[in-house]
Amino acid sequence: MFRTAFRSAARSAAIRTSAAGASRRAYATTQPPKSSNTGALVGIAALVAGGAGYYFYSQNEVAPKLQTAEDATRAVKEHKVDYQKVYKEIAELLASEASEAYEDGSYGPVIVRLAWHASGTYDKETGTGGSNGATMRFAPESDHGANAGLKVARDALEPIKQANPWISYSDLWTLAGTCAIQELSLGNVKVPWRPGRQDKDVAACTPDGRLPDASKEQKHLRGIFYRMGFNDQEIVLLSGAHALGRCHTDRSGFDGPWTFSPTVLTNAYYQLLKSEKWSWKKWDGPKQFIDDGSRSLMMLPTDMALIKDKEFKKWVDIYAADEKRFFEDFGKVFTTLMELGVPFPVESKPITFDAINA
Numbered sequence: 118m119f120r121t122a123f124r125s126a127a128r129s130a131a132i133r134t135s136a137a138g139a140s141r142r143a144y145a146t147t148q149p150p151k152s153s154n155t156g157a158l159v160g161i162a163a164l165v166a167g168g169a170g171y172y173f174y175s176q177n178e179v180a181p182k183l184q185t186a187e188d189a190t191r192a193v194k195e196h197k198v199d200y201q202k203v204y205k206e207i208a209e210l211l212a213s214e215a216s217e218a219y220e221d222g223s224y225g226p227v228i229v230r231l232a233w234h235a236s237g238t239y240d241k242e243t244g245t246g247g248s249n250g251a252t253m254r255f256a257p258e259s260d261h262g263a264n265a266g267l268k269v270a271r272d273a274l275e276p277i278k279q280a281n282p283w284i285s286y287s288d289l290w291t292l293a294g295t296c297a298i299q300e301l302s303l304g305n306v307k308v309p310w311r312p313g314r315q316d317k318d319v320a321a322c323t324p325d326g327r328l329p330d331a332s333k334e335q336k337h338l339r340g341i342f343y344r345m346g347f348n349d350q351e352i353v354l355l356s357g358a359h360a361l362g363r364c365h366t367d368r369s370g371f372d373g374p375w376t377f378s379p380t381v382l383t384n385a386y387y388q389l390l391k392s393e394k395w396s397w398k399k400w401d402g403p404k405q406f407i408d409d410g411s412r413s414l415m416m417l418p419t420d421m422a423l424i425k426d427k428e429f430k431k432w433v434d435i436y437a438a439d440e441k442r443f444f445e446d447f448g449k450v451f452t453t454l455m456e457l458g459v460p461f462p463v464e465s466k467p468i469t470f471d472a473i474n475a
């Protein structure tokens with residue numbers, strides 16, 4: 118019922134903003150400027166852009182329609198660097214009918230997974246991979262086994278990219294992950310986010326095998342996450358995202374959700390890890406765990422490693438007992454994840470968005 122109330126509030130928010138959204142999108146269409154003083158207007162736009170000019174020139178792929186000086190100013194203010202507007206469009210997507218019609222009623226979990234897989238390829242030794250690049254747009258990276266199913270999220274976000282061609286895919290995907298975490302936690306998790314990622318071409322695709330293999334345990338988890346620069350506490354924290362979403366037999370081969378509320382981010386993942394009795398699922402699929410109680414939940418071998426390993430377990434206990442702390446710490450670590458491998462411009466500053474559906 119809580120979820121229904123949340124959805125209907127979200128829907129009315131989407132309806133409330135749809136008229137304004139439609140006019141903004143129309144404004145952003147690609148058309149050559151008509152008037153003879155176009156050059157002057159573009160000049161004004163560049164001047165107004167000021168510090169934001171970095172994005173204006175390096176990331177804009179199409180010229181906006183600039184017919185008056187007012188248009189030019191508005192283009193800069195509302196279209197070139199208005200991340201709040203993009204955040205809102207993503208939140209509207211999450212509350213849209215298409216999202217509600219998707220499994221469990223939300224694109225949120227698969228969008229979180231897209232943002233994490235785009236970032237979690239980072240290797241701190243070589244400085245390669247990470248969220249800067251959005252190379253999962255290209256094969257071979259899009260075809261890596263770990264990325265199966267993420268086309269759903271990339272496609273869902275594409276209209277927002279088309280409406281805001283100035284934003285890089287790398288910024289869009291990480292902003293979308295950030296938005297999904299904030300919205301699905303009903304505003305409980307704050308994720309400061311910085312713009313400035315640049316898309317790279319196919320040559321920057323990362324090799325297969327950089328993301329974790331769910332069939333393995335603590336040694337593998339440490340190998341993968343230490344390579345990104347994370348510690349034990351952060352491995353446990355990040356795994357808490359499995360409160361969201363589910364596994365699919367046609368993507369990873371695993372099956373089922375981790376929690377009873379896969380579209381709301383809470384600390385339920387840690388509580389269930391501890392409170393349920395987990396046994397190997399008897400089925401014709403990869404080795405995974407099933408809860409003895411409801412027989413509807415699952416855990417991966419990597420999830421169970423968090424209560425098998427003493428160091429990890431310490432943090433599971435802390436986050437199971439203290440949801441407020443989980444919310445606070447998770448927001449920080451998710452920001453770090455979204456920033457892996459990004460050489461931010463000096464002028465970039467974190468932006469904290471207000472959740473729209475809180």
Ligand code: HEM
Nearest residue numbers: 226227229230233329331355358362363364365368369419
């Ligand atoms: C600790 C190592 C991790 C392993 C081995 C792992 C593995 C998996 C697997 C096998 C799936 C199911 C994919 C499918 O069949 O659709 C999945 C889904 C998911 N993962 Fe992870 N994951 C890990 C860490 C993370 C992290 C760090 C995050 C985010 C911070 C995350 C967020 C998600 C989400 C939200 C889903 C649900 C996607 C959906 O519902 O479509 N995972 N993960």
